Amino acid sequence: MVPNHPVTSDCDSQPTNEDSNYHERPDKPEEACGVFGIYAPDEDVAKLTYFGLYALQHRGQESAGIATFLGDTVHLYKDMGLVSQVFNESVLSELPGTIGVGHTRYSTTGSSRRVNAQPAVVDTRLGKLALAHNGNLVNTVKLRDELVKDSINLVTTTDSEMIAYAIAQEVGAGLDWLDGAIKAFHRCEGAFSLVVGTPVGIMGVRDPNGIRPLVIGTIGSNPVRYVLSSETCGLDIIGADYLRDVEPGEVVWITEAGLASYHWSKKPQRKLCVFEMIYFARPDSLMHNETLYSYRMRLGRRLAIESPVEADIVFGVPDSGIPAAIGYSQESGVKYAEGLIKNRYVGRTFIQPTQAMRESGIKMKLNPLKDVLVGKRVIIIDDSIVRGTTSRKLVKALRDAGAIEVHMRISSPPVTHPCFYGIDTDTQDQLIAARFSVEEIRKQLQVDSLAYLSWEGMLEETQEDTNSFCSACFTGDYPVAIPEQVKRTKLVLEKVTV
Ligand code: SF4
Numbered sequence: 001m002v003p004n005h006p007v008t009s010d011c012d013s014q015p016t017n018e019d020s021n022y023h024e025r026p027d028k029p030e031e032a033c034g035v036f037g038i039y040a041p042d043e044d045v046a047k048l049t050y051f052g053l054y055a056l057q058h059r060g061q062e063s064a065g066i067a068t069f070l071g072d073t074v075h076l077y078k079d080m081g082l083v084s085q086v087f088n089e090s091v092l093s094e095l096p097g098t099i100g101v102g103h104t105r106y107s108t109t110g111s112s113r114r115v116n117a118q119p120a121v122v123d124t125r126l127g128k129l130a131l132a133h134n135g136n137l138v139n140t141v142k143l144r145d146e147l148v149k150d151s152i153n154l155v156t157t158t159d160s161e162m163i164a165y166a167i168a169q170e171v172g173a174g175l176d177w178l179d180g181a182i183k184a185f186h187r188c189e190g191a192f193s194l195v196v197g198t199p200v201g202i203m204g205v206r207d208p209n210g211i212r213p214l215v216i217g218t219i220g221s222n223p224v225r226y227v228l229s230s231e232t233c234g235l236d237i238i239g240a241d242y243l244r245d246v247e248p249g250e251v252v253w254i255t256e257a258g259l260a261s262y263h264w265s266k267k268p269q270r271k272l273c274v275f276e277m278i279y280f281a282r283p284d285s286l287m288h289n290e291t292l293y294s295y296r297m298r299l300g301r302r303l304a305i306e307s308p309v310e311a312d313i314v315f316g317v318p319d320s321g322i323p324a325a326i327g328y329s330q331e332s333g334v335k336y337a338e339g340l341i342k343n344r345y346v347g348r349t350f351i352q353p354t355q356a357m358r359e360s361g362i363k364m365k366l367n368p369l370k371d372v373l374v375g376k377r378v379i380i381i382d383d384s385i386v387r388g389t390t391s392r393k394l395v396k397a398l399r400d401a402g403a404i405e406v407h408m409r410i411s412s413p414p415v416t417h418p419c420f421y422g423i424d425t426d427t428q429d430q431l432i433a434a435r436f437s438v439e440e441i442r443k444q445l446q447v448d449s450l451a452y453l454s455w456e457g458m459l460e461e462t463q464e465d466t467n468s469f470c471s472a473c474f475t476g477d478y479p480v481a482i483p484e485q486v487k488r489t490k491l492v493l494e495k496v497t498v
Contacts, residue, residue, distance in 0.1 A: 032059065032060065032106055032134055032135060032136065032212070032422035032423055032424075033059055033060045033103060033104060033105045033106060033118070033132075033133065033134040033135075033230075033422070034053065034056030034057070034058075034059035034060055034103070034104040034134065034229075034230045034231075034234070035056075035101075035102070035103055035132040035133065035134045035193060035194065035195045035214070035228070035229070035230050036049055036052035036053055036056060036100075036101070036102035036103070036132070036195065036227075036228065036229050036230070036234050037049075037099075037100065037101050037102070037132070037195035037197065037202045037204060037227070037228035037229075037254075038052070038099070038100045038202075038225070038226070038227045038228070039098070039099050039201060039202050039225060039226050039254045039255070040098065040100075040219060040220070040225040040226075040227075041098035041225075041256075042220070042225070043219070043220075043225065044092075045068055045095075045097050045098060045099060045100035046066055046068050046075075046092045046093075046095035046096070046097065046100055047092055048100065048219075048227075048238045049066045049068075049100035049101070049102040050066065050083065050087050050092055050102070051237050051238050052102055052227070052229055052234040052235075052237065052238060053066070053083045053102045053103070053104045053234075054083050054084065054237065055229075055231075055233045055234045055236070055237040055282075056104055056229065056230055056231060056233070056234050057082060057083055057104060058280075058282055059104060059106065059134070059230060059231075059280070060103075060104040060105040060106035061082055061104070061106065062080060062081075062105055062106055063078060063079065063080045063081065063086070063104070063105045063114070063116075063117035063118075064078065064079070064081065064082065064083040064086040064087070064102075064103065064104045064105070064117070065077065065078025065079070065086075065102065065103050065105075065117050065118050065119050065132075066078070066087070066092075066095055066100060066101070066102045066103075066119075067100070067101045067102075067119040067121055067130035067197055068095040068096060068097030068098075068099065068100050068101075069097045069098065069099040069128075069130070069197055069198070069199050070096050070097040070098065071199060072127045072128070072199045074121055074128045074130060074197075075094065075095045075096060075097060076119065076121050076130070077091055077094070077095060078103075078117040078118065078119070079114065079117065080114050080117065083104055099197050099198075099199075099201070099202055100197070101119045101130045101131070101132050101195050101196075101197035101202065102119070102132060102195075103117075103118035103119050103132035103133075105117060105118055106424070115155065115156050116156045116157060116158050118131070118132050118133065118158075118160055119131055119132045119197070120132075120133075120156070120158070120160050120161045120164045121164075122161070122164045122165055122168050123168065124167070124168040124171040124172060124180075125168075125171050125172045125174075126171055126176070126177060126198070126199075127198065127199045128198075128199070129164060129167060129168065129177075129196055129197065129198050130196070130197040131160060131161075131163060131164040131167070131194060131195070131196050131197075132160075132194065132195045132196075133158075133159070133160035133163060133192060133193075133194050134191075134192075134193045134194075134212045134214075134230055134422065135190060135191030135192040135193055135207065135211060135212045135421060135422040136159065136190055136191050136420060136421050136422035137159040137162070137163070137188050137189060137190040137191075137192065138189050138190035138420055138421075138480060138481075138482050138483060138486055139188070139189040139190065139483065140159045140162060141483070141485065141486075143159070143162045143166065143187060143188065144162060146166075146187070147162060147165050147166065147169065150169055152165050152168075152169070159190075163184065163188055163192065163194065164196075166184035166187050166188070167180055167181050167184040167196065169184070170183040170184050177198050177200065177201070177203075177253075178203075178251070178253050178262070181196060181203055181205070181251065182251060182262065182264040185205060185207075185251070185264055185265075186264070186265075188207070189480060189481075190207065190211075190420070190421060190422075190480055191207055191209070191211035191212050191273075191421035191422050191480070192205065192206070192207045192212070193205070193206050193207070193210075193211075193212040193213065193214040193230065193246070194206075194214075195214075195228050200255055200256075201253060201254050201255030201256070202226075202228065202254050203251050203252065203253050203254070204216060204228040204246045204251070204252045204254070205246065205250070205251045205252075205264075206246045206247065206248050206249065206250060207248065207249070207265075207480075208248055208249040208265035208267060208268045208269065209248055209268070209269055209270065209271035209470070209479055209480060210245075210246075210247065210248030210249070210268070210270050210271065210272055211271055211272065211273050211421050211422075211470055211479075211480075212230070212273065212276070212421075212422060213230055213231060213245070213272065213276055213281065213287065214228060214229070214230060214245065214246040215228070215229055215230075215231065215232050215234075215235065215242060215243075215244070215245050215246065215286075216228060216242075216243045216244055216245070216246060216252060216259070217229065217232070217235035217240035217241055217242050217243055218240060218241050218243050219238065219239065219240045219241075223258075224258070226243075226252075226254045226258075226259050227240045228246070228252075228254075231281050231282060231285035232285045232286040233282045233284055233285045236284070242286060247263070247268065248265070248268040248269065248270050248271075249263055249264060249265030249267075249268030250262065250263050250264070250268075251264050269479070270465075270468040270469075271468065271469060271470040271479040271480075272287075272468065272469050272470065273421065273423070273469070273470050274458065274459065274462070274469040274470060274471045275384075275412075275419075275423060275473065277292055277295055277296075277462065277469075278296070278299070278383050278384065278411065278412045278458070279320050279383045279384060279412075280423070283296060283319075283320075283323055288462065288463070288464055293323050294323075295461065295462065296320075296323035296324050296327070296383075296411065297323045297324065297326055297327035297330075298327060298461040298463075299323075299324045299327065299411040299412075299453060299457070299458065299461055300323065300324030300325055300326060300327025300328035300329075300330075300331070300381060300411060301327040301328065301330060301331040302327075302331075302453060302454075302457040302460075302461050303324065303327075303328055303381070303409050303410075303411055303451070303453050303457070304327070304328040304329075304331035304332040304334075305331060306451070306453065306454055306457055307409055307451030307453075308332055309379060309407045309409075309449055309451075310377065311334050311376075311377040311378060311379045311405065311407055312334070312335065312376040312377045312378065313334065313335050313336070313337040313339065313372070313376055313377075313378050313379070314328050314329050314332070314334045314335070314336055314337070314378070314379040314380075314381065315336065315337055315338055315339035315340065315378070315379075315380060315381070316380070316381045316382070317340065317366070317380065317381065317382040317383075317394065318340055318341070318342035318366065319342065320382075320383045321380075321381045321382045321383055321411070324381045324383065324409075324411035325379075325381040328379065328381055328409065334379060337372050338369060338372065339368060339369055339372050339373050339378060339380065339398065339403075340366045340367065340368055340369065340394075341366070341367050341368075341369060342365060342366055343365055343366070343367065366394065366397075368397050368398055368400075368401035369401070370401045370402055373398060373401045373402050373403045374401065374402030374403075375402060375404055376402075376403055376404065376405075377403075377404060377405035377407070378398060378403045378405065378406055378407065379407045379408075379409055380394070380395075380398065380406060380407070380408050380409070381408075381409045381410070381411060382408070382409075382410055382411070383410070383411050383412060384410060384411075384412045384415055385410055385414070385415065385432060385433065385441070386415055386425060386426065386430075386431060386432070387426065387430055387431070387432055388432035388441065388444060388445060391408065391445050392444065392445050392446070395408070395445050395446055395447055396446070399446075405448045406446075406447050406448055407447060407448050407449045407450075408442075408445065408447045408449070408450045408451075409450075409451055409452075409453075410450075410451070410452045410453060411453050411458075412452065412453055412458055412474070413452050413453060413454065413455045413458060413471075413474040414433030414438065414441075414452050414474065415431050415433055415434075415473050415474060416428075416431060416433050416434045416473070416474065416475075416476065417431070417434070417472055417473045417474070417475070417476040417491070418431070418473065418490035418491065419472070419473050420478065420482050420486060420487075420490065421470065421472075421480070423473075425473055426490075427489070427490045427491075428490055428491050432444070438450055438451070438452065455471065455474055455475065458471070458474075459471065
């Protein structure tokens, strides 16, 4: 039996107006998930997985889970909350094993989704598998129908569980782990970077477009052991060395024999989410052999060339706007200064602020530095504007602190389309740039000038093949076709045939 409720993406559930946290959602696209895996019989895999997830916390803050394999036995612990809240020494000591699979998840609907925390563990003919997924399938209706026909009992509302059951189905039909998994991957469309644990080894997988990142690292030398992580920051924290990315359309199968690579997709076509580079991934993570900090600084330099303005100081919205602000300063000669201080110790809160706090703006998270701002013409740099609600409050707070001119520069183009590949960018009608021109947005935000980075500038500054990125939320040009009924859920401003 399939549950009598709609199937949602694991990481991309939409809020409802009944959701008490709805009005306080961060005004940013929100990351989907972080995944981590390790094969290391000589190590404390639960603890290493914990620290890997700890470094990937920015990718999802609502639930965390670790599954370990000790022979055929799986030990699983998952719950709502931050990695540091879910796990402690005593919980980790109950997770023995040689293989670890970890997941940190973003969702918007709080504790009612506890059942959806990952890894997803399912039984197969060959034993249990534990699956951690980053991304979002777009063909869940078809996949669910296939599973239900086979009397598979889906217990969560996630596409990740469907992938796990699709593998179980293929294995149940007589295939081994690798062939069964590959056959299941061919049934999946959309974005999926996966870590799949089994009693004999772990797999790291990327969809044919490699939309979400996944990297391989090594620890030890005799023998070498392997680690999988959404980003290189998950390797750094445990002292693992970055080896390489899992390629689009590749599966790596890591067992006692070492690492074997298979290109399971005949038509891989690299389309890495460019938003990973602009905002989601940590600035100290490596992509294309450099830290994202360097890329983000180049975006700021390019922005200064494309959209100069006379001002006294430039600063970024902490933390993600800072590298671009430094780049802008270096290129333009406008002095860099810190104009906003971030309260680094606030996590996400489910306690509603008072009405007065709500109206007073954003000061729970960011506080303007009055001494720096008073009497100044300021340039404020942010990485993106989604709904514009936070930007508006921010500008008011800067003016209240004494800034005499506020110029806003955005180190990405206007976000005009929603994401269907595992990032929560709202429905299209909630995206300010889908409804208003730049000049109209400028007026709404009450800034003296507003400019976005060009689409060409964003892609050229990657210094990679500009065709190797997904930038659909800036263009509507989706690299993996979206079924019409899925489009209708978010593309509310465009004509969708259903
Ligand atoms: S639509 Fe935007 S957020 Fe989604 S994968 Fe593409 S670039 Fe990334």
